[in-house]
Amino acid sequence: MLISSRFWANGILLFVTLIWGATFTLTKSALTKIPVFPYLTMRFLLATLVMSVLVFWDRDRMKSLHNFKLWMTGTSLGVLLFLGYALQTLGLQTIDPAVSAFLTGLSVILVPIMAIFVLRQQSQWRTWIAAVIAAVGLGFLNGIHQLGHFSIGTVETLACAVFLAMQIVAVDKWAIGYDSISLTTIELLIVTLLSFVMSVHDGLSGFRQGASGIVLIAVIVNGLLGTAFAYWAQLRFQRLTSASYVAVIFTMEPVFAAVIAFIAYHETMGLSALLGGALIVASMLLADAVPNT
Template identity: 30%
Template sequence: MKSISRIPRISKAEAVLILITMLWGGTFLLVQHAMTVSGPMFFVGLRFAAAALIVALFSIKVLRGLTFLELKAGVFIGTAIMLGYGLQTIGLQTIPSSQPAFITALYVPCVPLLQWLVLGRRPGLMPTLGIILAFTGLMLVAGPQGASLQLSSGEIVTLISTVAIAAEIIMISAYAGEVDVRRVTVVQLATASALAFLMIVPTEEHLPDFSWLLVLSAVGLGTWDHECGDPDCHELGTEKCFAYTRHRDLCR
C-alpha cells in the first residue's frame, strides 16, 4: 500500500509564533482606534511611560548599578524607538491598519540591508532574497500605483519608521552582552516616552481629554512592549524578538 501523505503538524513553537503574529497585527488596529481620542506623540509618550514604569517596578534593585555605557545605550536605542513608533503612529492616521502592519514588518530585511550600508557587512544570499521579496510585496500592497513607487504620505512615513526600528535592532545587537538588559530597558523606554512628549510642542499637538480607551490602550501596549521570553532581546517586544533572533542566527 502506498503511504498516505500527512499534513505536517505545526509545532508548539510555530503555534506560538503564529499567535504572536496575530496579536502583533491587532496592535495596529488598537493604535488606530486610540488615535480617535489622542494625537500620535502624546499616545506614544504615554505608551512608553507605562512600559517604563512596569519594567522599573520589577527592576528597582538593579537600577542602582546603572553605568554610563548603559545610559548611553538606553538613550540611543530609546531615540530610535521614539522615531520608529512615532512615525508609525503618524502613518496610522491616514492609512488602513493592515498596510502599516505589513510595511513595518519590512524592518526584518532592513536590518541586514542597513548593516551593509552603514557597517559594510554584506548580507548573504537568503537575506538578499528576503529584501527583494519584501520590496516586491511593498509594491503589491501599495496597489496600482506601487509599480511607479507613488506611495501615499502615510505609507512613506511608515516606511521611514522601519529604518528607525531596524537601527534599534542593530544597536541592541551591538550592546548585547555588555550591559544589563533590565537597566537599559528602563532607560530606553523612559527616553522614548520623554522624547515623544517633547515632540508635542514643535508638532503643536493638542493634549487629549481623559479617555478610558486611551488609558487602557496605552497600558495594554506598554505591557506588550516589554514582554519577550528571550533574555537577550527582552526589550525588543515579542514581535521583534523573533526578528532579532533570526538576524542573530544569520550573522553567526
C-alpha cells in the first residue's frame, strides 16, 4: 500500500510539473493578445476564488482569518510572489518559453544559498558547486559570446528567480504554525490585488482583450491547474513520497517547457543552449539533493 501511495503521489506531482512546464508556452501565447498585468489579475483571481472555497468550507480555517499575523505573513509572501511572477511574465514578452523556464529554475540554486544567510543553515559543499555549474550553464544558455549583453527579458527573468527564491526562504522563516491553505489563499489574494493595481495604472482597457480564446485557455489552465490544483496537490501528496524524489520530479519543469515549446512553436535550441539547459538541470538536482526518507 505504501509503494502504491508513493507511486501515485510521484505520478501526480509529475503531472503538476508537466502543467508548470506548459504554463510558459501558454503564457507566451496569451501575451500576444493581452497585457501582462490584466492577464496576471485574471489568472490569480481565479486561483484565489478556488482556494477561498477550501478556506470557507472549514470553520477552523475561517476562524484563522481573524489572525492579524497571518495576514501580515500572507501579505509579505504575496508581495514576493507578485514580484516573481510579474518579472517572469514581463520577461516572457521578449524571451522564449524554454529559456524562461531554465532561468526561473535557477531559484532552486539560490534558495540554499539564501538559507545560509537568512535561516543560518549550515553551508554544504554541493550548494556552492551547484551555483558554479548553474553559472556556467547560464553562460551557455545565453551564449558565451554574449556574456555581459543580457537582453531585458533575461534580466527580468533572472530577477524573477531571485524573488521566487526569497519567497521560498520566507515561507521557511515565517510560515511555521499557520494553516497552509489559509496562508496560500491570502498570498494569492495579494498577488491578485497588486496585479489589478498595476492594471489600473496601465489602463483597464487591457481587460477587454481577456475574452480571446487563447487568453481564456491560459487563464483557466494556469489559474485552476497551474496554481490552485498545483498548490493543493503539493500539499496533499508531497508528504507521501520522499524529498529526493520530489526534487528530481520538479527539475523536469524546464525540460517539459522546452519540449512543449518545440511542439507548439517548433522552437529549437542550439547546441550551446541545450548544454546550458542540461547544466542548469544538473545544478538543480545537485542543489536539491537530500538523503532518501
